[in-house]
Amino acid sequence: MTVRLGGGQGFYGDGHGPLPDLLADGIDYLVCEALAELTLAILQKDRQRDESLGYTRDLPLYLAQAAPYLADGRTRFITNAGGINPIAAGRAVVAAARQAGLTGLKVATVVGDDVRPQAQTLGLPPDALFANAYIGARPIVEALDRGATVVITGRVADASLFVAPLVHEFGWAWDDWDRLAAGVVVGHLLECSGQVTGGNYSGPWWENPDPLRVGFPIAEVEPDGSAVITKPVVSGGMVTFDTVREQLLYEVHDPVRYLNPDVVADFTSLSLVDDGGDRVTVSGTRGAAAPGQYKGLVCTPAGWAGEARLAYSWPDAEAKARAALRFVRERAVGAGVPVEEWHEEYFGAGAFGGPTVPDRHPGCEPPEVIGRLAWRTATPEAAGLVSREIGVLGLSGPPTIASTGRGRDGKPSQLLAVEPFYVDKAVVDAQVRVQVEEV
């Protein structure tokens, strides 16, 4: 028996344009990973405005895409799009399912990753905006065992979304470390959608076939955990040894000990073989016993930010941009605005590379440079005060200023600090609940 998993989403805001190809190719599970660290912070801002929000709001669109395949039983749908409000997300899914005319559909909601109620016991800051544990595959397996067609979770670890259907289908034991680790590898390879099928590829990206139709990834997984990584036949993009290994090591820190809630995976133990034809086989993964604690992420307010972008033309574009940013900074300081941090960047003159960019020589002058000044303040009011100093540059600053487009510099935005923490599994597991509702 081979199980086909499809990676249908890599982040909140990922396009769902590639989903029709993915679903039509025939997948047993559509798995959508919606939560980066940054996403929880975005969802927290939503929930601050409206208690009924806090999940990724494009979730109903994903459900609508999958509806025909859910209806005929070909595909099941698993996602952590519930964010910091899986209950509300579950309601949205049920509404979308009814709208799509689905009946008899079992929708499961997993809650319990939110540990704010235990904040004090866990020594978490009292002003935590969210505090969630990265829980594992078990509650999703329970939901699938109970017949759920759709499973909505909150902060389940990315790869665990993919491990769960494999445990459900193959009956892997919770101490079968090698197979669980193999499942983590599969999940990790699929969780960033197009990043394994030719997206963000540092090799010859311009040779990507049909880049307008980059396919989302599919894993064909065997009971022993080995898998072929591929993509829908009709889609563009590419799956090669090189695209797969770039994703394999993405954001994993120590590749010998990739910590997951249900297993520690050794990514250096596996072998990748390019079979050609957009098929790469991954096998031989070794695992070790799971950590005794869950990792969590706690978020606290960290002030407010404002920013300005000022563009200048050759000649001496960088010098002009630097003079303009200095003007804003010194005017704001002179006016007594309490700015806690300044940050200057010069697009076209080393904004990203900083000291890694070699000295620029005469004759290599950029045709234009955009100066970006960002600042952090304790309050949104103070952040706004800095912006007041910008206008006068239009007629009274360095010459050849231009705008960077029609978008105006936005209002001050809230900054958030996220910090990892660790919590005993028993504390979290005691509050995890799986609720199954039939539409």
Add this chain to the structure above:
Amino acid sequence: MARIQLRDLCGARSGDKGDISDLSLFADDEAAYEAIVREVTAERVKAHFGELVRGEVERYEARNVLALKFVMHEALGGGAPRSLRSDNLGKTHGASLLRMEIDVPDEVAATARRRARPPRP
């Protein structure tokens, strides 16, 4: 020996976890891998990034996929939702590492596979 820019020899991808920038560097054959293991040390990467990386740099080896992993602490201005940087996710750090120049055996430089460039716009 020959001097080569990592751009011509390796691929790279980077991302974030909190205030940590996580960067992978990929070689295309054993000889190139041995060269980067020897030359692209954690100390050298730390020095290369200068003020962009305030904390320590750890290096890991993944020989099965001919890759080095660099975990760079205090490297994102406080972490994505807190950072004032436009590249608050460190996605460009891989490219910044590819600017580094290293000394490699002549045959490694001669067989470097990353010299192709996209067509001119």
